[in-house]
Amino acid sequence: MDTPSEAWLSDPQMLRAMAHPLRLRILGSLRVDGPATSAILARRLGTDSGQTSHHLRFLARYGFVEDDPAKGRGARGRERWWRAAHEATRWSDTAAGPEGAEVGRAMDGAVRRMWDDAVGAYWSQVSRDEWSAQWRAVAGGGDGVLRTTPERLEQLRSDIWNLIRDADNPDAGEGSETVFVVFQAYPYQTGAK
Template sequence: MASIPEVDALRALAHPLRMRILGSLRIDGPATSALLARRLATDSGQTSHHLRVLNRHGFVLDAPELGKGARGRERWWKAAHDTTSWPDDPGELGPGGADVVHALDRAARRVWDEVIESYRAQAARGEWSPQWQAAAGFGDYAIRTTPEQLTALRTDLRRVINEYDRGEHADDTETVAVVVQAYPYRPAR
């Protein structure tokens, strides 16, 4: 896991396509800008630009060990870290922290929505078995709790999720996006 980046680096990451590029490098493996463009249904000019921004802030690295291609022009990239985190309390980031955490949250929600829509389109085309379709889904729960209990709940959920991700890969394993959100809510009065 990367240490908590500076506000400027997090601001650079707070872009949906940059988050998708970084996620693809982490999950799908190293790639060129052209390969990323195909993976993410965009163009290599955009991916090249965003890769340079991510590189400038330490999120991605050149991967010259993967070769340069037949003409010596391919530039391979890899993720610099397995994960990136930032404090839940934006005040810990200093000036601009609240704005950048809000931008990161907004960009992440867009990426998560795209992941869900992609799954739904694939399922509609029959690309997922009935077992996977029955296993996938979401839910929401309204609970009454204290800040301390909510912190404990989130810690417990991370522990449970980590227990299911032991690195054991049977033939029928797939990568699964698990999104946990827990925010206080007050109804409009």
């Protein structure tokens, strides 16, 4: 995809609008599953094409999705194919002004619920023995704590995103799967100093 790699959300209105669960799922599906019409997205997401169409227009207004010229308009010229305009989305509450913490929390909450759903789906698939032992051995999460500066944390974030991009191999072939990687880094203060 010849697109900028990241979209930055900094406007409070935009953050609030993107915190909508269906908009997040639509954007995620276009990134993971590829271009689609509103009808295809409705089937993928278990909703109706009227809802997906409405939210697609909204996402397009803010530049998160765009027409996919490779797909055209279909045989009868009526289908509108959409694709994600960016590979990733980042947001910061600092640029969102006085209501930044409120909208940042709303966005984080909506995205975390979406990630939780994806992890839950993985564990449901594991319980049905749908993943090989090899995939189960490498899948998982973890956490760690480090002491650093804002500048070094930004460098770490950049390095991690570069590692993710470098590891992406759309032509990996047989045995390859789509993998989602979640990265969070927040400063933490204990109750006592």
